[in-house]
Amino acid sequence: MKKSILGIGAVLVGLIAIAVFRANAVFEDVQLAPAKNLAQVELNEQQVVERMAGAIRFRTISHDDRSNFDADAFLAFHDYLRESFPLVHERADLTLINDFSLVFHIAGSDPSLKPVMLMGHMDVVPVDDVTLAEWTHDPFAGAVVDGEIWGRGTIDDKLSVMSFLEAIEALIRDGIEPKRSLYLSFGHDEEVGGQDGAKAVAEHFKEQGIEFEFVVDEGGVVLDDVIESVDRPVALIGVAEKGYLNLRLRVDAPGGHSSTPPPQSGLGVLSRAIVKLEENPFPAELTHVKNTFDAFASHASFAHRLAMGNTWLFGPVIRAVLVNDNATAASMRTTTAATMASGSSKSNILPTRAEAVVNFRILPGETAESVRERVVDIIDDEQVEVIMGTSINPSPVSPTDSMGYELLAQTIRGFDDDILVAPNLLSGGTDARYFHAVSPNVYRFVMVRATTDTLKIVHGIDERIAVKDYLTAIRFYYALIRQATG
Ligand SMILES: [Zn+2]
Numbered sequence: 001m002k003k004s005i006l007g008i009g010a011v012l013v014g015l016i017a018i019a020v021f022r023a024n025a026v027f028e029d030v031q032l033a034p035a036k037n038l039a040q041v042e043l044n045e046q047q048v049v050e051r052m053a054g055a056i057r058f059r060t061i062s063h064d065d066r067s068n069f070d071a072d073a074f075l076a077f078h079d080y081l082r083e084s085f086p087l088v089h090e091r092a093d094l095t096l097i098n099d100f101s102l103v104f105h106i107a108g109s110d111p112s113l114k115p116v117m118l119m120g121h122m123d124v125v126p127v128d129d130v131t132l133a134e135w136t137h138d139p140f141a142g143a144v145v146d147g148e149i150w151g152r153g154t155i156d157d158k159l160s161v162m163s164f165l166e167a168i169e170a171l172i173r174d175g176i177e178p179k180r181s182l183y184l185s186f187g188h189d190e191e192v193g194g195q196d197g198a199k200a201v202a203e204h205f206k207e208q209g210i211e212f213e214f215v216v217d218e219g220g221v222v223l224d225d226v227i228e229s230v231d232r233p234v235a236l237i238g239v240a241e242k243g244y245l246n247l248r249l250r251v252d253a254p255g256g257h258s259s260t261p262p263p264q265s266g267l268g269v270l271s272r273a274i275v276k277l278e279e280n281p282f283p284a285e286l287t288h289v290k291n292t293f294d295a296f297a298s299h300a301s302f303a304h305r306l307a308m309g310n311t312w313l314f315g316p317v318i319r320a321v322l323v324n325d326n327a328t329a330a331s332m333r334t335t336t337a338a339t340m341a342s343g344s345s346k347s348n349i350l351p352t353r354a355e356a357v358v359n360f361r362i363l364p365g366e367t368a369e370s371v372r373e374r375v376v377d378i379i380d381d382e383q384v385e386v387i388m389g390t391s392i393n394p395s396p397v398s399p400t401d402s403m404g405y406e407l408l409a410q411t412i413r414g415f416d417d418d419i420l421v422a423p424n425l426l427s428g429g430t431d432a433r434y435f436h437a438v439s440p441n442v443y444r445f446v447m448v449r450a451t452t453d454t455l456k457i458v459h460g461i462d463e464r465i466a467v468k469d470y471l472t473a474i475r476f477y478y479a480l481i482r483q484a485t486g
Contacts, residue, residue: 019310027297027305031421032406035414041170041478048166048474049149049467051084053142055158056151062123062191074100074188077122085165087172092184097204100188101197106168108181108485114213115181116404116484117439118477119198119431120160121190121218124153125459134461150464155457157218159465159473160446161186167477178485180213190431198431205438212439213484214404217432219444220424222412224451227293229301235412236292236424237405238444240397241433242330243362245371246389248355249273249379255344255352266354267343273379274338274356280378282334282371284319285363286311288425289331295400295422327452330427334371335361357389361427364394395433395442397425402441404484411480412447415472447476 058077059070081102082089092104102122108115127139137143139152153159164184171178187197205212219238226234251273253266264272293300293308300308307314323329337359344351360371368391376386399405400423409421426444435442448469457463 015313019306019313022309027294027300027309029298030295032409032413034417035410035479035483038411038414038479039482041167041174041475043166043170043471043474045467045471048471049144051166052149052154052158052162052470053144053151054080054084055162056142056149056153057140059140060122060124060153060188061126062189063126064192066192071100074122078102081161081165085169087169088165091172095204097200098188098196101201102184102186103201103204104184106178106182108178110179110486111181113180113486114211115183116481117183117185117212117215117435118160118164118481119185119187119215119217119435120164121157121187121194121197121431122161123188123191123197124156124158125191127152131461136462139463144467147467148464149467149470150462152463154463154465154470155446155448156459156463157190157446159448159470160218163447163470163473163477166474167481170474170478171481176482178481180485182481182485183212185431187431193429194431194434199434202434202437210438212435212441214402214407214441214443215432215435215439216404216408217430217435217442217444218446219426219430219432221446221455222419222449223455224449226296226422227300227304229304230296230299230420232296232299233416233419233449234296235409235419235421235445237408237421238426238430238432239400239405239423239442240288240364241395241426241429241444242334242364243366243368243394244390244392244429245360245362245368246391247358247360247372247375248387248389249358250385250387251354251383252385253350253352253354253383255350258348258350261350265343266351269381269383270341270354270356273381273384274341274358276378276380277336277338277358277375281323281336282363282366282374284323284329284332286315286319286322286332288364289322289328292331292422292424296420299420327427330361331425332363334363334366335427337361362394364397364425367393392429392433396436396440398436398440398442404441404443407480407484408443408445411476411483412445414479415447415476447473 059073060077092106095103137150143150185201189197220236222233222235224233251266251269339359340357343354432442
């Protein structure tokens with residue numbers, strides 16, 4: 001008895017020794033060296049800011065109900081871009097896709113180099129009437145107050161559209177001719193799925209056999225509070241995004257009067273199915289969280305390194321801790337969210353049909369079909385029909401050793417070498433998902449600084465950007481494009 005306790009003790013001491021050793025040894029600093037001598041751009045700050053404020057004044061809104069689409073707002077915005085960026089429009093070939101999405105092509109002098117694609121979207125989400133009164137400044141007034149540009153789209157995503165165009169207008173003005181071709185794609189329906197915009201644009205390039213060296217779209221930002229044990233800002237570059245699936249659960253039942261009900265109504269059967277799904281979440285896996293962590297691990301606290309450097313030992317504990325945070329949990333598993341339900345239309349009538357919609361965000365590695373199969377298994381009830389709705393499979397995962405990723409990372413760090421760069425899995429969806437068909441290297445990153453808290457203004461109230469941050473974005477893209485196109 002005593003002997004075996006001693007034996008276990010020795011094994012434990014051994015394990016702890018290995019764990020400590022790994023915490024200290026496993027994580028080297030993998031941050032790339034900051035780019036040196038980045039190209040500097042001269043900007044007329046006042047004009048640049050006024051042009052951005054002007055862009056916010058166009059109500060290029062995407063509505064779930066597409067019949068509310070305001071074509072005139074988009075066409076007027078196109079005109080505005082033409083007036084604001086005359087050099088780009090003179091130099092670039094412009095193609096309209098499905099009348100409203102814009103593709104600019106600035107041909108490079110060396111056709112042997114694969115082109116680069118920068119993406120953004122012109123549409124914005126609506127402002128709820130109920131929240132309108134809560135805005136400090138009208139969301140479509142383009143107010144510039146106290147060093148901030150206010151309004152819907154200042155971050156998501158007129159920031160990308162306007163800062164790319166400002167950078168390229170300046171490059172042309174400065175007489176810089178690219179060796180590598182550059183494309184810009186500005187979608188008009190990203191906020192409602194990108195079917196007519198980015199999807200069609202990607203198909204257009206696929207048909208022409210054009211492949212991109214790399215693609216940059218919105219998604220990640222520079223976050224000041226990515227984890228508490230790292231007191232430096234971290235630029236999260238989205239290398240993949242989760243898939244999307246709606247499953248409709250349907251229960252058909254005899255119905256009848258509620259005064260003589262069966263022990264369980266159709267709604268009861270349906271509810272039991274939903275509860276089973278919630279009680280059996282998809283398994284959590286650490287891969288993506290760990291890939292993000294590993295990139296800045298050498299700058300994290302010993303405790304975090306000890307845990308993450310030894311997932312073979314601490315994996316179950318880490319998973320248990322991390323799934324308690326909804327945002328982190330979303331990076332670790334396919335999520336399950338029951339969002340809609342219906343029964344009968346009257347309080348004293350039993351439903352003949354009860355239905356619910358469950359929305360899943362699918363982790364790379366699974367598919368819409370594999371999710372459906374698991375759901376059917378868990379519900380395990382023939383009364384519940386499981387019907388496929390809208391589905392998009394998760395994206396592939398782009399590499400972190402490509403020219404595109406390294407260029408992004410080095411340019412970000414060239415701007416501020418305090419910033420650490422890390423790959424990241426996006427829980428939401430972007431237009432970029434369609435571009436994996438035309439490039440193995442698709443990255444989601446916007447040069448904007450935020451905290452978890454300030455990010456809530458995206459799609460929320462008081463969306464705005466500091467003038468200083470907007471100018472930094474333009475300077476960043478000027479330098480990035482200079483390097484990317486040679
Ligand atoms: Zn967006």
